[in-house]
Amino acid sequence: MTTDLTIAQEWLTSWTNVPGVASLVIRRLGQKYRPGVRGWRKIRRRETTEAINGGLSGTLHRPQLVLGRYDTGGRPRALARPRH
Structure with a gap:
């Protein structure tokens, strides 16, 4: 987890080269996961389906x-x- 945009950008280019990791999940601080609700955002390095x-x-x-x-x-x- 990070709040630093520079670190998140580095993760997007380096960690998504690891097999099984295709994206970062972005959410507001303190925002909880709510099943069935689209509140978080997924940033993909490459398109998948x-x-x-x-x-x-x-x-x-x-x-x-x-x-x-x-x-x-x-x-x-x-x-x-x-x-x-």
């Missing part, structure tokens, strides 16, 4: 993975399929 991974296509002898994501209505949609 949620994806559904692991759906199967093809045959039992030659299964293929399908990449997908949820659409705005919450329904899963395929984005990419392997070429046969």
Whole structure:
């Protein structure tokens, strides 16, 4: 945790190179986490997206993975399929 903008900027360029760390979370001092409320802000170094991974296509002898994501209505949609 820091209140120093220079330190936070350095963290954004160095710590986000670590696998599994993609962003900083910014909040006001004393601001508590409230489930379901968007009060904190996430600053990303790179754009990421949620994806559904692991759906199967093809045959039992030659299964293929399908990449997908949820659409705005919450329904899963395929984005990419392997070429046969």
